[in-house]
Amino acid sequence: MSDLTLILLAAGNSSRFKVPVKKQWLRIGHDPLWFYVTNRIKTHLPHANIIVVAHPDEVPFFRMMSAFTIICGGETRQQSLKNALKHVTTPYVMVSDVARACIDPSLIDRLIAHKNDADCIVPALGLHDTVVYNDETIDRAMVRRIQTPQLSRTEVLVRSLETTQEFTDESSAIVAFGGTRFFIDGDGRADKLTQTSDIAALECLIPPSTMLFTGNGFDVHPFEEGKPMVLGGVEIESPVGFKAHSDGDVAIHALIDALLGAACLGDIGMLFPDTDSNYKNIDSKELLRRCVLQLHQFGFVVAHADITIIAQAPKISSYKEQMRHVLSTLLHLPLTRINVKATTTEHLGFIGRKEGVGVIATASVHYFDWKNG
Template sequence: MSNTTLILLGAGSSSRFKTKMKKQWIYTEDTPLWLHVVEHFEKSASFDKIIIVSTKNEINLMKNFASYTYIEGGNSRQVSLTNALQKVTSEYVLVSDIARCCVPSDMIQRIMGAKEEGACIVPVLPMVDTLYLENSPIDRDKVKIIQTPQLSVTKMLKKALETETIFTDDSSAIASLGEKVHFVEGSADAHKLTTIDDLKKLSCIKAPSSITLTGFGIDIHSFEKNKEMFLCGVRIDADYGFKAHSDGDVAIHALIDALLGAAGMGDIGEHYPDTEESYAGADSKDLLQDTVNKIESFGYSISNVDLTIMTEAPKLLPYKESMRSTLASILGIRKNFVNIKATTAEKLGFVGRKEGVTVHAVANLTYLNWKNI
């Protein structure tokens, strides 16, 4: 047993990354960045437990990739770390940021190997440039660039964070107690991913795989008198609509399921449950836009979609062009990548009896190629 817990922090908003995707969800080959980081740490050292700190929505998806301990973060690094520390029982805790994604194995081993040297073990780099403090130069030999990961005695770190004082890293929290901070050699390769340009400095991150991910969706709704009908976000001229908690756009509902399926993100009921009052009468176009935003934030790009609408009535030929344009606009793809087919049930079943509509949808995704950004 290593008597050490690994905590990886990744609950930030990635606001400085300035792309649709969060940086922890860029793909290196077929692996999201956060998982790439975890697996690298696992290969580099032994841990009793691994804790990933992220947001609620991201944790729901992360659980589909691997079985670690997941903790919901807070509105700051310190709050997120405090939340995670509640689950730590080991003597030591190694804390790093997912954004510090190319930490060399030998640097991790140097940190782990210095456990007995202080209450906090910190990797550092020397300052090589001239420094000024306001208008006066300072001795750069007395300055250190602090990196993560940092190894702390767990009880000391917990105690240090029991304060209103905000610390920028673990070492400054430990130092505030008067405890010893021990420095080891860091690495210029352990560059932190903050902006999209930083990817050029991170040799361990490879281009995303070109694999196509396919999802399938199906939805069925019966008719309801005296309700507006919407299909693919377009109002249909009929004196009946669909019986549903939302506006009942059965085509968009099937499409949402197809998109979520391709991304491995569950189904529409998990994201927009019909038990929640906030979705009563909801415009399905808004739900689709929200789905697209989620998918793109998790590192996926929509390639094309194909829908088959099975109905005896109403006739949909006059609406198909408008349907394609509406969906293409929401999905952020050209109209030719949106295909809509309409067919009948040959008067068989509930569709044939003109009691409702069934829609089948297929969606194809790829990993967003950040090299083209």
């Protein structure tokens, strides 16, 4: 049994990363960065316990992708770390950030080799340039760039964080608490991925796969008197609308399921549960907008959409082009990659009896190509 737990912090908002994709969801081959980095370190620590800290909104999606222990992050790095430490039972804990993507195994070896030398073992790099602080030149030999991962005695780290003071790394908290810190040689390959310009320097990152992914969705809603009918984002002239928690736009609901299916990100009920009052009577165009935003943040780009509306009534043919234009804007796609079809059931079944409408949707997505912009 290992005496070590690895905590990977991946709950940030990537506010300085100026691309549509959140940094932790950049695709490395097929793997999101958080999964790639965790497995990369885990390969060298095969017996360690693994805890990954995710943004609260992303916890269910992290759990769908791995068997690691996934913990809900806090508003700050330190709060996220404190949340994770509640689940650590080993005497030692190694903490790293998802932004340090290319950690070399030799750095991990050095950390472990010195684990008994202090309360916190810290990789650090010296500076080769002149350093000026507050308009005065200082001795650069006294300045270090602190890196992660850092290896700490769990008990000491937990007690060091029992404070409202915020620290940017574990060693600073431990030293402020009165603990000891031991520096080892850092590694330039462990530099952080902070801005898009940093990607080129991280040689371990391979481009995303060029594979195309396709999903399908199906939804059906009965009619309801006294409601406006909205279908494909367009208001339809009809004496009835749809019975639903939201506005009942069955076409957009099926399309959302198709998009989530293509990305393997669950279904519309997972993203927008009908038990949540926030979605009561909501415009389904807003749901689709949020779905597409989430796809972008998780590293996907929508490639195409095809919708088949199955309705005996009302007649859809005169609205199809308007639907295509609405969906084009919401999906960030040209009209040439959006198709809307309509058919009937030849008076068979509940649709044929004019009791409701069903929709089948198909959509394709691919990974965001961070390598070529």
